[in-house]
Amino acid sequence: MGNTQITFIGAGNMAASLIGGLCKQGVNAEHIRASDPGVAQLEALQNAYAIKTFTDNSLAVKDADIIVLAVKPQIMRQVCEQLAPHLTEQQLLISIAAGITSLSLSRWLGANKIIRCMPNTPALIQQGVSGLYATEHVTAQQREQAELLLSAVGLVVWLDTEELIDAVTAVSGSGPAYFFLLIEAITQAGVKLGLPEDIAAQLAKYTAQGAASMACQSALDATQLRLQVTSPNGTTEAAIDAFQQGGFNQLVDTAVRSAASRSQELAQQLSS
């Protein structure tokens, strides 16, 4: 990221993961700042990465090229309105808060170089995936910088329209919980078949990890991989048939659509 100065407003879980990822990638700690009212969070970051820390957001954004807004959605308006008089026209603002539209951010900040980002929890272990949407005022160089920054915690995908952020929230933002639910259900089924709970849990978790790694690394898509391991009249086919007869695909579709609708509702409430 060269000499790009990055300031994090809010030094909680997400900011700490991004800062950790950036430092691991070799970004000079001199170029990273974090601002938060919580002194304990700031001390932890200072001790771990030797970055500069602030308790005053307005001082932290001075001369920053990129400002990452990493506070809870409920306090975003207040934080933005307080920052507004301290911003310059060229600064890039990246919001990782769920549900706050670029229009609201732009109104509250009095700025227009805005990127919205929806990361997910595996970002905490640098294995996340983030959907990014840039407003038309963001320059090509700023898009590149945002992509580099978010790649510190995982894969980055760009979205052409802001509405798609709700779909990203429904697929990958809330997605880790769907896989946790499946791991829970498979563990419980294993226990019912007589496995000790800890062994059933290990089998379910590591199967999920192995399958996800195969799906990410293989040139084949998920359907082809599934068909490859599903022999006619075999054990896997028996399970897949039961899933399909129980309406599994329809259920997943309904669940993901529910998350997207809820994301839209929350966005409306938070942006009003």
Ligand SMILES: NC(=O)c1ccc[n+]([C@@H]2O[C@H](COP(=O)([O-])OP(=O)(O)OC[C@H]3O[C@@H](n4cnc5c(N)ncnc54)[C@H](OP(=O)(O)O)[C@@H]3O)[C@@H](O)[C@H]2O)c1
């Ligand atoms: N965690 C995820 O997986 C995830 C996924 C997608 C999106 N996000 C979004 O990322 C954002 C941050 O999430 P998080 O999990 O990192 O939350 P978090 O751990 O609660 O971090 C937010 C931080 O902001 C601080 N803060 C409160 N008021 C502030 C102010 N006026 N100025 C500066 N900092 C202030 C909080 O301090 P106190 O604790 O002292 O209040 C806290 O340290 C949220 O908007 C969330 O929607 C998170």
